[in-house]
Amino acid sequence: MDRDLISKKDLLDTTGISYGQLYRWKRKQLIPEDWFIRKSTFTGQETFFPKDLILARIDKIVNMKDDLSLDQVADKLSPMLLDYELRKSAFSERNIVSRVVLEQYASADPEHTVYSFEMLLTFYAVDKLLQTGEMTMDEGGRLLTVLREHFQKFEGKPCDLIFIRKMGVSTFLLVSAYADIYFDTGVKIVAKLPMAELIEQLRGKLI
Numbered sequence: 001m002d003r004d005l006i007s008k009k010d011l012l013d014t015t016g017i018s019y020g021q022l023y024r025w026k027r028k029q030l031i032p033e034d035w036f037i038r039k040s041t042f043t044g045q046e047t048f049f050p051k052d053l054i055l056a057r058i059d060k061i062v063n064m065k066d067d068l069s070l071d072q073v074a075d076k077l078s079p080m081l082l083d084y085e086l087r088k089s090a091f092s093e094r095n096i097v098s099r100v101v102l103e104q105y106a107s108a109d110p111e112h113t114v115y116s117f118e119m120l121l122t123f124y125a126v127d128k129l130l131q132t133g134e135m136t137m138d139e140g141g142r143l144l145t146v147l148r149e150h151f152q153k154f155e156g157k158p159c160d161l162i163f164i165r166k167m168g169v170s171t172f173l174l175v176s177a178y179a180d181i182y183f184d185t186g187v188k189i190v191a192k193l194p195m196a197e198l199i200e201q202l203r204g205k206l207i
Contacts, residue, residue, distance in 0.1 A: 005037065005048040006055070015058050028070045030061055030077055032196075034158045037178060053196060076207075084117040084206065091115060096205050097127035104137055105144055117206075122147040124202045125161060125193065134190050135163065139170050146172045151195070161198075163190040 012019065025031050035057075037048045057077070064073045089111040092102055101123055106113075115123075126143050129135040135143070143163075151159075151174060158177035163170065166187045175181060177194060 004051045005039075006051040008047040008049070011049055011054060011058075015055070015062075017058060017062075025061060025070070028074055030070065030074050031057060032158070034177065050194070050196070053194075053200065056200060084120075085114045086120060086206070087111070088113040088115060091120065091123075094205070096120070096202070097123050098131070101127045101130065101140075105141060117202075118152065119148075120206070121195075121198060121202055122151070125195075125198055128193065128198065129163060129191055132191065135170075139172075142170075143172050146174065150174050154195075158194070158196045161191075161193040161195055163192070164188060165190050 006014070008022070012022065022031070026033065026036065031054070035049050035054055037050075038045055039048055060077065061073060064076065068076070088102070088106065088109055091097075092099065092111075105123070105126065122144055125147060126135075126140045129143065130137070130140055143161075147161075154174070154176070159174050160177050160179075162173040162175060162181070164173070164183065164187050165171070166184065170190070173181075174195075177196070183189070
């Protein structure tokens with residue numbers, strides 16, 4: 001269940017940024033507080049980061065900071081595109097999710113229906129799991145319900161989507177990121193998706 005992490009030392013060595021830059025970007029909210037993970041090691045307490053997320057974020061900051069102020073960069077890197085909306089017809093045309101997802105789960109929505117970023121995210125998450133071949137269409141419908149009913153309760157805090165199955169019965173969980181979770185014997189963890197990573201991926205496809 002552990003996410004791939006990178007230590008602060010390795011992060012600075014890999015990216016070439018300085019300690020001062022890292023913490024200035026943190027103060028400017030370019031890097032979320034929740035990505036600074038304190039863990040005990042044999043040398044004491046050290047800071048780690050979710051590797052894929054932090055490397056992608058630093059690459060974006062470096063590429064944008066020469067043309068924009070740090071405040072402008074922070075606006076563009078806001079974790080949720082709160083004001084972003086997209087018509088169903090445009091969403092379909094951009095092939096961000098497979099056509100079968102919209103046909104299965106949004107067939108009743110007229111083409112002029114306007115989706116919020118959060119709604120687009122639910123379709124994107126379902127499409128991701130369907131593409132693995134591990135999830136049925138019926139399970140996809142249940143996942144949509146779970147996301148629509150509970151994702152907003154995290155209020156922007158990082159969380160993970162966990163898909164488990166035992167004796168043919170599937171369950172979806174939304175849990176706080178970095179939480180320790182233990183399951184009953186015989187539970188198969190079909191997939192674990194950090195929602196922050198899905199948000200980053202979807203943002204990249206939309207803007």
